């Protein structure tokens with residue numbers, strides 16, 4: 541289903557994923573339309589028909605002249621919209637603005653900017669069009685595939701959880717906790733060789749996290765003091781953390797204080813390569829699985845505008 545009107549610089553193109561979250565989409569879509577009308581926002585829209593359809597939809601919209609995009613869905617929908625933007629060559633990405641109406645399960649990206657998980661309030665924020673020109677990360681996997689990310693990426697335990705989540709999302713917000721517990725019980729750590737800033741670290745590793753923003757895994761915080769537009773990745777290397785370490789520090793996983801644990805190291809860098817030595821762990825970007833094995837990560841400084849509070 542799609543609908544395109546005459547375009548002007550204030551026009552928005554909405555990309556909506558009706559499968560995000562566990563809500564009643566037709567009810568949510570009615571509420572969205574009412575609020576857009578109430579704020580006098582000029583918009584056209586399209587509904588995704590399949591996974592990653594966001595990429596084509598956003599590129600077609602940009603080609604037609606839209607410069608303002610709204611992602612209606614969760615972190616996966618936003619991730620695919622961002623990938624569509626970063627991979628197109630019609631306009632400079634910094635000329636584009638994204639607003640988010642959260643309908644997902646985790647909705648982690650909005651948490652860094654304190655955007656409420658609420659249709660009316662998120663549309664209010666979009667209508668004011670206060671923006672931040674945010675950095676975007678880019679991962680290169682072993683098959684030379686490039687994937688962009690706007691929130692948090694990583695490999696190891698977090699990738700394992702994202703893979704497990706696929707079968708658990710039907711349980712809603714609690715699915716993240718269930719997947720986390722499953723991972724604690726069954727995930728096997730491996731030795732990572734980590735290369736960045738002229739340093740080489742080889743360590744038994746639970747996971748390596750690359751952050752632009754703060755929250756992942758349904759509200760967990762593995763990065764502290766992030767600056768989303770400083771041109772630097774916030775790296776967290778969770779080394780030989782045990783099941784017991786994680787259970788005993790559960791509140792710190794949500795408060796961000798886990799970064800002060802003696803088995804956790806944090807760095808800031810523009811580029812990093814992680815080469816797992818003993819296994820091929822899952823790699824996740826914004827909660828989407830993007831590959832397995834080794835990965836190189838870089839940052840694109842001040843890449844895209846996002847509507848924030």
Ligand SMILES: Nc1ncnc2c1ncn2[C@@H]1O[C@H](COP(=O)(O)OP(=O)(O)OP(=O)(O)O)[C@@H](O)[C@H]1O
Pocket residue numbers: 557558559560561562588589590591592593594613614615616617618620643644645646647648709827828
């Ligand atoms: N029409 C569709 N049918 C099936 N999958 C779709 C469709 N449209 C989009 N998708 C895919 O659905 C996936 C999940 O969407 P999304 O992440 O937005 O929701 P969520 O998983 O509920 O939220 P969160 O990631 O915040 O927990 C994305 O990978 C997206 O590409």
